[in-house]
Amino acid sequence: MSFPSLHIHAGRLPLVLLSQLLLLFPLSCTLHRHHAMSDFKIPFESNPNQTLTYEETIACYEKMAAAHPGMFQLKTAGMTDAGLPLHVAVVSHNGEFDPMKIRQSGRRILLINNGIHPGEPEGIDATVMLLRDLLNDPARQKVLEHLAIVVIPVYNIDGCLNRNSYTRANQDGPESYGFRGNARNYDLNRDFVKCDSYNARSFNQIFQTWMPDVFVDNHTSNGADYQYTMTLIATQHNKLEAPLGDFLQKTMKPYLYAEMASRGWEMIPYVDGPGDTPDQGISDFCDYGRYSTGYAAMWNTIGFMPETHMLKPFADRVHSTRAFMETVIRFIDENAAELRIAREAAWKLTREKKEFVLDWKADLTHIDSLEFKGYTAKYKPSDVSGLPRLWYDRNEPYTKKIPYYNQFVPSLSVKKPLAYIIPKAWEPVVQRLELNGVAMKRLSQDVELEVENYRLGEFQTRNAWEGHYFHYGLKVETQTAKRRFHAGDYVVFCDQPANRYLLETLEPQAPDSWFAWNFFDPVLMQKEYFSAYVFEDLAAQFLKENPDVKAELEKKKAADATFAADASAQLDWVYRHSPWYEPSHRVYPVARLMKEAKLPF
Numbered sequence: 001m002s003f004p005s006l007h008i009h010a011g012r013l014p015l016v017l018l019s020q021l022l023l024l025f026p027l028s029c030t031l032h033r034h035h036a037m038s039d040f041k042i043p044f045e046s047n048p049n050q051t052l053t054y055e056e057t058i059a060c061y062e063k064m065a066a067a068h069p070g071m072f073q074l075k076t077a078g079m080t081d082a083g084l085p086l087h088v089a090v091v092s093h094n095g096e097f098d099p100m101k102i103r104q105s106g107r108r109i110l111l112i113n114n115g116i117h118p119g120e121p122e123g124i125d126a127t128v129m130l131l132r133d134l135l136n137d138p139a140r141q142k143v144l145e146h147l148a149i150v151v152i153p154v155y156n157i158d159g160c161l162n163r164n165s166y167t168r169a170n171q172d173g174p175e176s177y178g179f180r181g182n183a184r185n186y187d188l189n190r191d192f193v194k195c196d197s198y199n200a201r202s203f204n205q206i207f208q209t210w211m212p213d214v215f216v217d218n219h220t221s222n223g224a225d226y227q228y229t230m231t232l233i234a235t236q237h238n239k240l241e242a243p244l245g246d247f248l249q250k251t252m253k254p255y256l257y258a259e260m261a262s263r264g265w266e267m268i269p270y271v272d273g274p275g276d277t278p279d280q281g282i283s284d285f286c287d288y289g290r291y292s293t294g295y296a297a298m299w300n301t302i303g304f305m306p307e308t309h310m311l312k313p314f315a316d317r318v319h320s321t322r323a324f325m326e327t328v329i330r331f332i333d334e335n336a337a338e339l340r341i342a343r344e345a346a347w348k349l350t351r352e353k354k355e356f357v358l359d360w361k362a363d364l365t366h367i368d369s370l371e372f373k374g375y376t377a378k379y380k381p382s383d384v385s386g387l388p389r390l391w392y393d394r395n396e397p398y399t400k401k402i403p404y405y406n407q408f409v410p411s412l413s414v415k416k417p418l419a420y421i422i423p424k425a426w427e428p429v430v431q432r433l434e435l436n437g438v439a440m441k442r443l444s445q446d447v448e449l450e451v452e453n454y455r456l457g458e459f460q461t462r463n464a465w466e467g468h469y470f471h472y473g474l475k476v477e478t479q480t481a482k483r484r485f486h487a488g489d490y491v492v493f494c495d496q497p498a499n500r501y502l503l504e505t506l507e508p509q510a511p512d513s514w515f516a517w518n519f520f521d522p523v524l525m526q527k528e529y530f531s532a533y534v535f536e537d538l539a540a541q542f543l544k545e546n547p548d549v550k551a552e553l554e555k556k557k558a559a560d561a562t563f564a565a566d567a568s569a570q571l572d573w574v575y576r577h578s579p580w581y582e583p584s585h586r587v588y589p590v591a592r593l594m595k596e597a598k599l600p601f
């Protein structure tokens with residue numbers, strides 16, 4: 001507000017003077033308040049091989065915020081590992097930027113995320129142009145009667161600042177771009193549940209604030225060559241609650257595919273399948289909670305990762321990304337009421353159903369077919385190794401039916417408990433539940449309760465993956481026992497919107513559980529042991545006093561010759577069946593309360 005007279009008279013200033021002033025004060029919001037100031041151009045529009053830098057992107061959003069205060073709001077919302085705050089822009093009519101009030105008015109919410117992989121920057125440029133043109137054209141603003149658009153302009157700020165021209169080795173432009181890893185070299189599109197990065201923790205909170213109906217996370221794909229510029233990962237529809245999955249599969253996806261084709265950007269599902277080349281078939285992608293759309297699915301949000309093809313020119317990739325977002329916006333505008341109904345039915349199921357699926361697998365007996373426009377895959381001797389190498393012959397395009405595996409079935413399910421009890425010591429877990437707005441109560445005094453405990457059995461571990469030693473394939477044994485809990489421990493009832501998130505993170509067998517991501521590793525280690533020469537006498541006395549254990553030992557010796565010949569193994573076996581063995585070893589700390597109990601709060 002330092003230049004009010006300039007603001008009022010800007011339109012009458014000689015052009016030369018105005019441009020000089022702009023050079024002097026390039027970041028002054030006051031100067032940009034004039035409507036015309038949001039009619040800027042971005043570098044892409046004069047050179048289609050350029051993408052905005054982080055600083056240029058935020059400057060564009062600041063211009064739009066200054067020019068359209070009644071329709072556009074730009075705020076910072078949480079920190080990133082880069083030490084810079086995330087920005088969140090909201091486009092909404094009537095100056096209403098409160099998510100609760102927007103929802104109460106019946107409008108839907110679309111969340112768009114850009115630059116999670118900054119080497120794949122189409123969404124950054126496409127969204128700036130889309131928003132600018134919407135804000136400058138009243139005819140385009142009709143859609144705001146049915147939805148609000150929320151945008152994270154750049155999510156991986158860290159990687160976006162790490163600009164180079166090489167790390168997307170095979171990609172056709174832009175000439176320079178950011179890097180995939182964030183400031184701590186995390187892939188943020190694996191971090192939505194474990195939340196190692198501040199970026200992800202801030203995202204969890206932004207997502208909970210807006211609880212979008214539809215979520216779009218813009219990407220570029222690698223892989224095979226084919227004729228399409230745009231490929232699409234949609235939330236695997238069987239992973240959504242049935243009413244919402246059906247809506248996505250039968251109503252929304254057919255609309256998006258048809259509309260994109262009519263705009264000249266025919267799409268194909270993300271090209272990933274059982275063979276080396278796409279003509280052997282395409283399979284839907286199982287988007288677990290670590291991925292953006294998988295996290296969204298935990299909250300009954302339909303998610304899309306549009307993946308433009310890296311071998312197509314950057315300009316085509318930007319234009320098709322914009323076309324996709326505009327198509328999604330149009331669909332929501334035309335189907336707002338149906339989307340609301342489908343989502344409300346899904347929420348009801350999430351709150352009330354008794355059994356939850358933890359993992360899925362492709363149903364290989366159910367094969368659809370898909371018309372695919374590819375290029376013929378061929379092999380020729382490599383100039384590098386002399387061995388056969390794959391190449392796609394663009395002079396031999398083909399159109400043919402290929403197998404499409406798009407039905408997934410549950411491979412692991414579990415009954416939900418009445419509540420989980422989380423001992424207060426496991427703070428990193430509690431913090432993540434808090435970020436996600438999970439309702440928790442705390443015990444006001446110590447109490448003994450009958451609960452289900454998991455004893456952790458065998459599992460496999462993947463070395464040094466995304467900052468973790470990721471566990472998978474866990475086997476558990478369920479034991480019902482009395483267990484003592486303490487004042488301050490957390491009780492999490494499974495009757496809330498967060499149910500699915502709770503089951504998929506707190507059940508240790510779930511593919512993206514806290515257990516899988518090493519949050520509970522300390523309980524895997526035994527802390528005390530025995531001195532064999534001393535324990536020999538104690539063990540002998542214990543077997544004398546416990547003839548049933550002794551009988552079990554003799555039976556095992558009779559059945560297992562190796563065991564019968566191994567003195568240490570037998571002593572260890574007795575120790576593990578004795579009261580000296582620590583009861584907490586390999587017991588999963590989070591308990592499942594299965595029946596109503598009087599709980600002190």
Ligand SMILES: [Zn+2]
Nearest residue numbers: 117120219220
């Ligand atoms: Zn990506």
